[in-house]
Amino acid sequence: MDEYLACEECHVVQSKRDAFRESQWDNPRPVCNACATKRAWAMFAADIAACPNASVIHNHGNDPKPQSEVRQAPIQQNSRPQPAQWEKDAAQKIKKQLNPTPETEESVGKHKLWCAGCERAVVKAQRCSQCKLVYFCSTSCQKTAWNRHKPQCRRLPIATSEREKWTPVLTATKSTNADESWTAFAQIQSWISQPDSAKDASAAFRAVDGVSFFLEQLEASVQHETETKWQILLLLTRLVEISTEVATDLHRLGGVPVLLALISESSDFRIQASAVVTLCTLLASNPKTLCAYFLDLDAIPVVISVIARASSLDDDVKLVACVQATALILQLLEQHPDSMAQITSDGKIASLLVEILCQIDGIYSLDRATGVPVGHHLYLNILSLTGSIVHADPSTKSQFVSAELLPLVCSTIINDHCLPPQAPKGFSLWHFLWTWTLWFVYTFIYDFRVVLTSTETLDILDRAVPLLTPFLSTPEWCEDITVKHNGVELAARTLEFVLHSDTKIAARTRLSGLDLFVCVTLPPFDCPDEARHNRIHEHLDHILPTIDTTLRTALKSLDAAASSPEHESTLDQMLLSEAIKSSGLVAHFGRSMPTVKRANVSSTLIKVLLSLRVPDALKWTAMAALIQWDSNANRVDLTAQDRTALVAVARWKRY
Structure with missing residues (x-):
């Protein structure tokens, strides 16, 4: 009977030498070659579905022995011992992987990995056993991409002394002792902060698989590890800035979905803000490759949620988070045409951006308090993002009009904050003196609005002036700008202000200011010549001098x-x-x-x-x-x- 074995799957007794591989002879639950082939083909079918590069590798071995030599094994009740608990758990895990429920499919879809062979996001992937630096969605994909991957498929070299120095420090970052973990993070920070040794430190960090080590800690769902996660995000951001290789590892080892999940699931805004900064830094390292990956993971709605949470802008952390989030979205808009669909998908982006633009005094007050022009960069990013949306997707113009963008730009931004105040006009000498005195007191003494510098003013006008032009193509909105906000006079004052400003700063703004002035004077839509004639004669005092x-x-x-x-x-x-x-x-x-x-x-x-x-x-x-x-x-x-x-x-x- 030793010459025969019963297959665990088909329960058929077959010749041990002919129907089983040698590796199965001592296996307590052997699987015959036929069942192993079926299992391999089932796995290959999954590879075909997941990977477009999969190819069939035929096995031209010896034909199996005729079926006549196969005998049925007698079926015995309870002949085998009950499986252990770990075997049951493993079986349940395999069953869930082969037959995922809607819940598991949804959870898997949230954490997509990057296949180095297909160069695209995949749901499932296996890590390369040799270099440990890339993932492949299937064995066939790995074989197809082997010629390209082979030169880099090697363990990163590291001296024994360096490994002995880094390993205990990385391990200490997981310590539950706050002092011990903080000391470990401070030590790593000191290694990567020294200009002379920063490159060597980043190389050693890669060699000890520090990226994977940190990603595992970021994925842990322990609430009291907030400080640890925050320190990890700061270190990853710094390492990505130092080394493009670390940025590549963070991308290929699945760092993007981990960071996005951290933003979506974390209740600590400091963690969300730090994750956004890390994502923005990572995207800047290789925007052409990563933009499609970010969009495939629906990164824009996640980042917009951070902007919505930080829209109150009551501290510098929220200010920095909004700056980085808007910079990330603008970079995606510049690199990939499909970004706009994700930005405007929920229909709430207009009200969110207008809400932030209304806080011009608060933003620049924080700017003055911190001494760093973070608020100025945020305001420019919001204006640029608003202009990009309005020009690229005309259907959103009605949303911005409903959110009161036109009075905000015309009155609050341009008239009140950018243009110099106008002296009042009086009907008589006493009326003029009284009106002028009140105007002077309220403008220069009791005015608590923030005072913008000339550079800040021209930067804002450079983005706010082109923002109004698309709305002038609609008669209703053009009339609203002309009547309610003195559109012709406002455009004329804006153009003359820009013309008399520094040429080096305002060169491009001059063209956009002239474009706005012409569109307000002669609206870019079909109307009778008589209407244009009357419009010009009503505003001759502003049109001809300008x-x-x-x-x-x-x-x-x-x-x-x-x-x-x-x-x-x-x-x-x-x-x-x-x-x-x-x-x-x-x-x-x-x-x-x-x-x-x-x-x-x-x-x-x-x-x-x-x-x-x-x-x-x-x-x-x-x-x-x-x-x-x-x-x-x-x-x-x-x-x-x-x-x-x-x-x-x-x-x-x-x-």
């Missing part, structure tokens, strides 16, 4: 660019070109416009024609604009010098 100032400033900037080789003249030429076109459009639709004080657009256009710095193409455009002023019965005030110059230009162009 166009004239823009032409003069752009022409002056071109002359300055010619005398300074370091000055970039491309934006100045673009500004002059758009200003000339705007003057022609206003002349065409305005018709019969009278003269206005402080503005002589036709005379300025002649100066453009006479300038040696202006390209010929722009001069032809200026000539066409000048013709529009003359042919549409507009008042043209030219001096004798202007007329002589115009005749000279006409003769020169003729020949």
Whole structure:
């Protein structure tokens, strides 16, 4: 009977030498070759479903013996001892893996790993037994990717002294003794903080498998380990900044889903904020590869939840968390087109962003208190994110209008915080003095609003001004901006303020300011010419002086660019070109416009024609604009010098 064995699965007695592998001879529960093959094919079928790179590896061995030699084993009741408890637990675990319930499927889906062979997120994966640094979703995928992985598949070298130095310190970080664990974290921090030894310390950390060691502690669900997790997140962030190899290990060993789960499940906001900082630092190390991975794990809704929790911004921790979270979302938007769908999925992003923008005084007060421009960066990130959403997804504009974005940007941000205060206008001398006195007291004495620096003001205008332009394409919202918020006057004041600001800071903002001014003056939607004519005549005192100032400033900037080789003249030429076109459009639709004080657009256009710095193409455009002023019965005030110059230009162009 020793020459035969009964298979544990099929209960068939077969020849030990022919039907069983040698490794099964001494097994108390042997499995025959046929059942082992069936099991292998079942596992391979799972590989096929999980991995597109799986391929069939045929086994061309000897054919098994004929079935005639196989005899049925007599079935005996209770012939085997009862399985041990650990065997029952193992069987239940295998059963759950083979037949997952909806609950287990949901939990598995939350923690996706990165397959180094497929280079994509997978639900299940096995760690490479050789290097311990990557995962593969299947054996077939590992074999397919072996040629690519082979050069890196080796244990990282480390001296015995270094291993003996690092191992006890890493182990001490798990200690329940707070002093002991804190000392261990402080020791690691000192090793990686020294500029001369930071690279060597990060290499030793990788060699002792420190990334996996820390990830296991982050996954532990022990509530009293909050301080430990916080220290681990700080160290991981610093190590990712130091070494791109540590960032790669953190990515490949499943650090992203662990960090996202930590944000979703942790009740301590400090842990959530630190995890967001680590994720943002990790994404910056390799954005092209990691962006798709982040989106596959639904990272954006998780990060937005952190912004929502920190929206009160009552301390610097929440301020930093919002800065890092918005920076992460902006980076994903820049790298991957599918990011917008996750941002706008719940329909609450508009109200959340507007809520934060309303806290401009609180944000910049925290900024002044900390002495670091974190609040300024946050406000710019929120404005940039709002602008990206509005421009990329027009369907969200109604949500922002409902959240009162337009009065916030027009009145609170631009008029109250960015533009200089306007002196009041009085009907008589006494009325003017009384009104001016009240205005001065409330503006400069009892005004508790934060005072922005010139750089902060221009940075905010650079993002807030283009934010209004998309809303002007809708007649209802355009009328709302024009009537309720004095849109034409506001756009004219904004453009003139930017034109008189530092050119190096406000070069791009000049173009966006002119674009806003033109869109408010001549709305970008279909309307009768008579409506445009009436709109221009209602605001002549703001439109014509602003166009004239823009032409003069752009022409002056071109002359300055010619005398300074370091000055970039491309934006100045673009500004002059758009200003000339705007003057022609206003002349065409305005018709019969009278003269206005402080503005002589036709005379300025002649100066453009006479300038040696202006390209010929722009001069032809200026000539066409000048013709529009003359042919549409507009008042043209030219001096004798202007007329002589115009005749000279006409003769020169003729020949």
